[in-house]
Amino acid sequence: MGSFSIWHWLIVLLIVVLVFGTKKLKNMGTDLGGAVKGFKDGMKDGSTPETPVPPASQVTASQGPTGADKTTIDVEARNKS
DSSP: OOOOOHHHHHHHHHHHHHHHHHHHHHHHHHHHHHHHHHHHHHHHHHOOOSSOOTTTTOOOGGGGGGGGOOOOOOOOOOOOO
């Protein structure tokens, strides 16, 4: 009841190849590699913003008379009692 030997792993690999086939395993590997690459690129892009965010205290003329731009949602927070 120890660890598996190399022969056990080779038999498991042979059964997996027989069940799924080499073409399907290759496609699954390609899809998995693409997903990992996309995730890494997304993490790299998400860590550094492309455009700097201006401080909230600055109001420009393009934001309109209320001082809020079109992406700002004005919400009043209320405390639960």
